[in-house]
Amino acid sequence: MKLTIERSDLLNALSHVQNVVERRNTIPILSNVLLQAAKGELKLTATDLDIEAVDSADAKVSHEGAVTAPAGTLFDVIRKLPAGAEVELETQADNQRLTIRAGRSHFELPTLPASDFQTMSGDDGATAFSVDAKDFARLIDKTRFAISTEETRYYLNGVYLHGAKNDDGDAVLRTVATDGHRLALAEIPAPKGAETLEGVIVPRKAVAEARRLIDATDGDIDIEVSDTKIVVRAGRAVLTSKLIDGSFPDYARVIPKGNDKKLVVDNKSFEAAVDRVSTVSAERSRSVKLSLSEGKLTLAVNHAETGAGTEEIEAEYSSDAMEIGFNAKYLLDIAGQIEADTAEFMFNDPASPALVLDPSDDSARYVLMPLRV
Numbered sequence: 001m002k003l004t005i006e007r008s009d010l011l012n013a014l015s016h017v018q019n020v021v022e023r024r025n026t027i028p029i030l031s032n033v034l035l036q037a038a039k040g041e042l043k044l045t046a047t048d049l050d051i052e053a054v055d056s057a058d059a060k061v062s063h064e065g066a067v068t069a070p071a072g073t074l075f076d077v078i079r080k081l082p083a084g085a086e087v088e089l090e091t092q093a094d095n096q097r098l099t100i101r102a103g104r105s106h107f108e109l110p111t112l113p114a115s116d117f118q119t120m121s122g123d124d125g126a127t128a129f130s131v132d133a134k135d136f137a138r139l140i141d142k143t144r145f146a147i148s149t150e151e152t153r154y155y156l157n158g159v160y161l162h163g164a165k166n167d168d169g170d171a172v173l174r175t176v177a178t179d180g181h182r183l184a185l186a187e188i189p190a191p192k193g194a195e196t197l198e199g200v201i202v203p204r205k206a207v208a209e210a211r212r213l214i215d216a217t218d219g220d221i222d223i224e225v226s227d228t229k230i231v232v233r234a235g236r237a238v239l240t241s242k243l244i245d246g247s248f249p250d251y252a253r254v255i256p257k258g259n260d261k262k263l264v265v266d267n268k269s270f271e272a273a274v275d276r277v278s279t280v281s282a283e284r285s286r287s288v289k290l291s292l293s294e295g296k297l298t299l300a301v302n303h304a305e306t307g308a309g310t311e312e313i314e315a316e317y318s319s320d321a322m323e324i325g326f327n328a329k330y331l332l333d334i335a336g337q338i339e340a341d342t343a344e345f346m347f348n349d350p351a352s353p354a355l356v357l358d359p360s361d362d363s364a365r366y367v368l369m370p371l372r373v
Contacts, residue, residue, distance in 0.1 A: 001065030007078060007102065009057035010042070012073045016213060016237045017046040017053040020370050021071040032068035034117045034177040035089070035098075037061045042089075045119060046071055051206055052120040053213075055237040066114035069098045077107050096278030108269040112348055120240050123226035127195035131173070133217040133234065139175040139212045141188035142364045145333045147204050148179035156180065159207050161225070162199035172363075176251050182330050183251060183367040184337070200225055201248055206241035213237055255367055256355045257344035263292055264316035267343040271335035273299050273311045278328035280307035284352045286328040289373040292347070293321045324350045325373030334366045 025031045034045040042059040045052065077100060081087065085102040088357060091111065092099070100107040112231065135342035138161065148156035160176040164187070171190035178181065191196075197238060202210075210232045214221060217234040224231040230241040278288055281301045291298040297315040302308040346353050356366040 001035070001067055002062040002088075002090040003042060004062075004086055005042055005057060005059040005086050007061075007083065009089050010087055011075075011078050012041070012216070013044050013057040013237075014071075014078060016055040016216070017044050018071040018075045019212065020046045020048055020050050020051050020053040023072065027069060029116050029118075031070055031073040033074060034066065034114055034118070034119075035066050036066040037089075037112070038064045041097045044160060045117070047118065047120065049118065049120075049208060051241040052350055053209060053237070053239050057236075062319045065091060067098060068107045068112045072262050073109055074098075074100075077109075077161065089364070095141055100367050102271050120229075122224070122231060122240070126224040126226040126229075127193060127197050128222065128224045128235070128333045129197075130220040131188075131191045131194070133214045133219060133221050135188045136221060136223075137211060137214045138334070139173070139186050139188060140207055140214075142337055143177040144204070144207050144211070145183040145337070146177040146179055146182050146184040146209070146366075150179070150347065153180070155201060155244060155248060158201040158203045158244050159247040160199055160251070161197070161202055161230075163195050163197035166363075170267050176248070178249070178251060178254075178367075181369050183254060183326065183332070184334075184364075185255070185366075186364045188363065194223075197225060199248060201244035201246060202230055203241060203244055204237070206230065206337065207290050208252055209241075212278065213239055214299040216244060247349045253269050254367065256346065256348060256353055256354065259348045259352070259355050261292075261319035261322065261347040262317070263297065263345040263347065264342050265297060265313060265345070267338045267341060269337055270297075270343060271332060273313050274328055274335070276328050276329045277301045277309040277311050277356070278332075280309045280327055282306055287325050287373055288331065288372045289323060289325045290318050291321075291323050292319075294318055319347075322347065322350060324354070324356075325371040326368055327371060330368055337366070339363065351373070 012195045043056040045054045080165040081102045088101040090099045097108040163176045172187040173190045173194045174187040222233040277299045287301045298312045300310040338358045344357040
């Protein structure tokens, strides 16, 4: 194999695939990226056997061929080469090394045979649709913070993607994530072909890699979903991931319907106040008590070992006085998603979940379970 390629083109393609590689691997070839040179392009593939990322870049190919090389090392070498450099990649039949030349720089990396590299196959009968990259990024951003990190509840370790009907009966493409303590939901008008998408659970890592891929994309991305895999195509880059095999809980049951006590606060002021008073909260529970009374909200933390703190902010509230506790981190996560100047909290009683709404975006909803304070 022998080719010449622009450093920026190679770096861009490598950045799309190398994050899939696990740094610690018991199978050596899974630490490598597959390089395939043919027909005027270099194709790069990386996998951890659950996710596969593929991208390609234009190259001047002198000799076609394929080899695998350490993904992390190759990425670091190319990243540190001067901008605008022409990079030459070459393998010799008698030398198990990948030679990298750029100007006065010369590197040799160990390789493993391309024939040992495993790639993932696509599934037939997939549901296929196209969606605006920014819309899909929003579906991810509004929900992924609520993905569970508890490995025992594996079916919560991802984002639930599905076609649904909104309150007006319109078809939407919806994402939901929950860890049992909070829930985030976002939706967009369903793209053509996604209206009847059966619910699938996209793993956390695949969600992160898809989001990274979208960052470099303008216009539409193509998505295919089967019973076992999801494929995201953005330009020349393709991400394929296995889905989580499990049943997502009936999230509609936990979204409050009858919460009639409405609190409206300035979101930035609320976020800053929560951040300040939680400085003295116990690290494990991070609980903050919200005391609601007419025209004001008082946030308080009182812990025997770590200290106490209170802060009062103006608020629109005209229902019965109430005290309710929440995890400070969860409050901050949700405040970070609110795009309007104000945030709306809908309460029922201190033991029931709260519904949080963004006045500027009625297609996103957040549910928070209270803590005992």
